[in-house]
Amino acid sequence: MSARSHVTLEEIARAAEVSVATASRVLSGGPRYVRPQLRDRVEAAAAKLAYTPNAHAQALAGGASRTVGVVCHDVSDPYFAAIVRGVMQVAGDNHLLVMLASTFRDAEREIAYVSMLRAQRARAILLIGSGFQDRDWEHAMATELAPYLAGGGRVAAVSRHPNLPVDCVLPANRSGAAALARVLLSLGHRRFAVLSGPPVLTTVADRLTGFRNGLASAGVCLADTDIVHGPFTRDGGHAAMRELISRGLRATCVFAVTDVMAIGALAALREHGIAVPDEVSVAGFDDIPIVRDLTPALTTVALPLLRIGERAMELALTEDPGSRRRVYRAAGEVVVRSSTASPSDRRAGT
Amino acid sequence: MSARSHVTLEEIARAAEVSVATASRVLSGGPRYVRPQLRDRVEAAAAKLAYTPNAHAQALAGGASRTVGVVCHDVSDPYFAAIVRGVMQVAGDNHLLVMLASTFRDAEREIAYVSMLRAQRARAILLIGSGFQDRDWEHAMATELAPYLAGGGRVAAVSRHPNLPVDCVLPANRSGAAALARVLLSLGHRRFAVLSGPPVLTTVADRLTGFRNGLASAGVCLADTDIVHGPFTRDGGHAAMRELISRGLRATCVFAVTDVMAIGALAALREHGIAVPDEVSVAGFDDIPIVRDLTPALTTVALPLLRIGERAMELALTEDPGSRRRVYRAAGEVVVRSSTASPSDRRAGT
DNA sequence: CTGAAAGCGCTTACAG
C-alpha cells in the first residue's frame, strides 16, 4: 500500500523458513553460530529478494549507527576539500557513511546542523574549520554539544574552538605564521601588508597574531592600516588586494592569511600590471594543492591537510583512554617558492 | 545504564504532564492544533531537557527521512567540489542532510555505497560523476537501484550512465568537445594530441568522440597514437604530457579531457621549458574556478557546475509528473583564454 | 482537542 515498501527481515525469515531471530543472526549478527543449512537458506533468500536491512530499525534496536557527521564551512574551498578527503578515506576504511554539511560560514546554520546530526544519532561529529570568537556562539554550541557528549557521542574539531571540551587537531597557525614572518624578514622585507579574513574566526586571529609576533621579533611593527579585512575567499583576496593597491601599495611583501585569498591577490596584482615577486612579494598559508601550479608558484606555510582530516576522524573514532581532552598538533612548514624574493631584487626585475 | 542515554519523548511528556501523543504533535506533528497551555508546557520541557527527536525512530515510525545520499568520485577534485557545492545549497534550503560518499573511482565501492544509502533509506540518491561503460557494473548498479526505486526512492544522475532508468543532467560533453575542436581548428591548428582519462568512463568517451568528430568535420584525423591515457587527475595529466614530450611532441595543440589534467600538463610543459601558447597550445574542459587564475589562463569548455549540482538535487527532490525519465542538458561554452594561440604565432613567441 | 494502543523493522537477552 505504501509506496515505501521495502523487503523486511520477516519476509526473509518466512522465505527461508526460520525465525526472524535466526535471520537477523546470519544477516547482521556478529559471528554467532548458526547451522550451515539454515544460514544458506537465509542468505539465499536475502540475495534473491535483494534485501537491505533498514538502518533506522537497526539503530533503534540497539545496533550502533554507522554514520558520522562532518560540518565544514564550504566543501568547495580547496582547504576543506583536502581535509574532507582525509576524513572520507578513514571513514571509508571503517565502513562509515559521512553526513557532510556546509555552513557557508553561517554560525547559526552550523549549530542547526549539529542539532540535525544529533537527531541522526551520528556516532561522531567532526567540527572542521575555524571556530568563532563569539560568546553567544560558543555558548550555544557548547549547549548543543553537551547532551550529545553526555549521551555517548564523540566529537572532534579541527582548529581552535574556544571553550569546547572536545578532542582536536590544531594546525600550527600561530607558530607557522611567525616562522613565515621570519623567513620573509630574512629576505630583507621591512614593510608588510596583510590580507585578512573575518577577525571573528580563530584561525584568522591566530595567523595574524603569529605573523605580528614574528615581525615584532625583528622590531618590525604592523600598523592596523597595513591590514585589510575581506571575505575568506578568492574574491575576498582579490578585493582586499585592490583596496590595498588603491591606497597606494607601500609594502614590499603581502601576506594573505590563506592561499585561497592569495590566489585572488595574485590575480588583482596581475590585472594591475604589478609584477610578482619583482615589484611585490606575496605569501599565503595552507599549501593547498593548486598553489604549486600557479605562476609564480606561491610561497606559503604547508599544513598536512590530508593528515589533519584523517587524524580528526581517528580522534573521533577512538575512545579517549583517560577521559581527558586529546590535542594533536599539526606542524606548519614554510615553503619558499617563487612568489617571494628580496625587495632589493626589484630593480633587477623585468 | 547504557552510555547512549538520550532524552526521549516519553520523558518530555512526563515532564509536561501530557501524553506522548500530544508531545509528539507539538514537537514534530504538522500544524495540528494543541491547546496553547499544553503546547507551552511541552515546548518548555523540551527546551529545558535539550530534547532532540531520534531521527531513526521518526523514520521508522513513518516520518519521511530527511537525508539524501550523494556518491561522487572524489570530493577534493575541483570538478566535483563545485557540483557538490550546488547540491549542498539546495539540500540546505530544504533542510536536508547530505550523506556524501567518495568512491575514489572504485566501481565496486560505488555500488557498496549505494547499498548503504539504501539501508539508510535516504529519500534520494544522487550519482555524480561519470558512469562506467562496463556491462557487469551496469547490471550490478541497476540491480541495486531497482528495489530502491520500487520502494519509492528517487535517483538522479549527473553524466551519462548507460541503461540506468533515472533522471539525469547531461553535460554537453560531446558537442562541447566538438565545438572546442572547431575553435582550435579555426586558430589554424592541424596537428593535435589528446590527454585522456580512463576510456571506461562515459565522460571520457564522449569528450573524445566529440573532439574527434569536430576535427573530422575539417578532415583532420586523430590517430590512436595521438591519444595518451592516464589517471583522471592532475598527476595523470602531468604524466601523460611527459609521455607525449618524450615521444617527441609533434602536435601544435594539446587537448586535455579535463581541466584538472590540463593543469598537470601545463606543469609538465613548464618543467620542460616548453612555452604555452607560443610553442604549443593547451585546452581543457570543465572550467573549474581555478583555471582563470593560471598563467596562461586556460582555454576550456565551460560547464555550469554549480547549476548542474543544483539541478541534479532538484530532479531528485521533485516528483516526475509523468513517470517518464527527465533529462536536463547542461550546455558547454567554449571559453578562449591565453593558453591557446595560432600555431603560426610560434615563430613570433619568446 | 487529547489519550491509549498498535506498529514501524530490527536486535538481544531469555528460555528451551
Place this chain on the structure above:
DNA sequence: CTGAAAGCGCTTACAG
C-alpha cells in the same frame, strides 16, 4: 543452536 517475546523511540489512525 534456535525461537518467542520484549523493547528501541517515535507517529498515527482510532476512539473518546
